[in-house]
Amino acid sequence: MELRFYNSMTRQLEPFTALEPGKVGMYTCGPTVYNFAHIGNFRAYLFEDFLKRTLEFAGYEVKQVMNLTDVDDKTIRGSQAAGKPLKEYTKPYIEAFFADLKVLNVEPAAVYPAATDHIAEMQKLIAALFEKGIAYKSEDGSVYFSVERFPGYGKLAHLDRSALRSGVRIAADEYEKEGVGDFALWKGWDEKDGDVVWDAPWGRGRPGWHLECSAMSMKYLGESFDLHTGGIDNLFPHHENEIAQAEAVTGKPFVHTWMHCAHLRVNGQKMSKSLGNFFTLRDLLEKGYTGREIRYVLLNAQYRQPLNFTFEALAAARTALARIDGCVEALQARVKSGAADNGERVPSHLEAFGAALADDLNAPEAFAALFTLVREANGALNGTLSAAGAQAVLDELARMDKVLGFIFFGAAKAEAEIPAEIAALAEARAQARAAKNWAESDRLRDELAAKGWSVRDSKAGQELKPLAK
């Protein structure tokens, strides 16, 4: 299976080759943990999950590293406003992030390094950049990277080097507004930072934001590695600066393939904290949508195409998933029926599915292969499909689900695990609610709780979950 990906560095679709056969090192810019991530952020993390699962589907062993930015302007200001030490302030947001990834069925990365645990690695890079004459110290005690002194600067963003404003300094973290100039590697301590400070040979302070990703990616993946990903807004200056910091020190190519996903939008604008047009995952769960539905919606577009977020898309996901669940249940019933093998098989769509993935992660085409399989399986189930024939389809769905991660997720799986007695009580409760018999419905809720099950009412009906022991 030959994969072709669009490399942001060469601006071309390229056959993907791993530096070491069979293995892929992949670095993903992770969240700034000063708040809950919004579903725009999760579009990026789900694209990366889809990419990683596709590589695994193609037989690669993937080592993914995702950083946690737990020191920058936003985390420091947040901790001060909350009157808490930085680590104490970021901890619940880190936990919330991991919980959200689980809700969306994202496969965990191999390592989640936090910036504050890698100050020594970052300082080593700065020391090396001083040695090379590329870093310099400014009057306010900060350390800057001179873009003029590194000839490779601008190669990812394809900058015209005549546009570089050498000596124009861009303060730490304030990257988006100011454009191309020298960027901060180290921010000299100032009062606003309070007790967030580390000693360094060039003076007390804290690292600039870009530095952590160069330091931590090379620590866990080596000086040259295969894949680096993020949202398109990361391309410049963050990723450009990462390349500069790494390559100026090592003299080796930092990353082979750069991949960036387009934004999740709302009414044509990027979903972002600053515009206030965002939903966190929690907002949507409270409205009764499920992680499975949100996963489906966020994956259902090619990653380089902007995706407009709508509630209609969530409703369509619910319908599509119900169709999949209906087919899976019917297939499982046919398997249980033990109907003798008559040799009949539903044609396989795994090859079309793989070809879609290999074509720069063409998710809509891959979804289409899945739905063709579902349609044909339903047709065969209406006819004479045997238990073995049904099992073969289930096996193929399981293969597809290794990448999609929403077929056997949630409802279908949970239902299979709900004992008949509990399901009967839940059904009686649903009927009581339909008859507006609230006393009976409450009594049944208590009875379910006594048997170890919680029940939640959502638009989709009741959701049953085992109570935590």
Ligand code: AMP
């Ligand atoms: P941040 O916490 O802003 O650094 O963003 C974390 C990740 O989410 C980065 O890879 C961003 O590029 C990505 N991101 C932020 N907003 C969006 C959006 N609306 N759509 C897709 N990705 C986004």
Ligand code: ZN
């Ligand atoms: Zn990064």
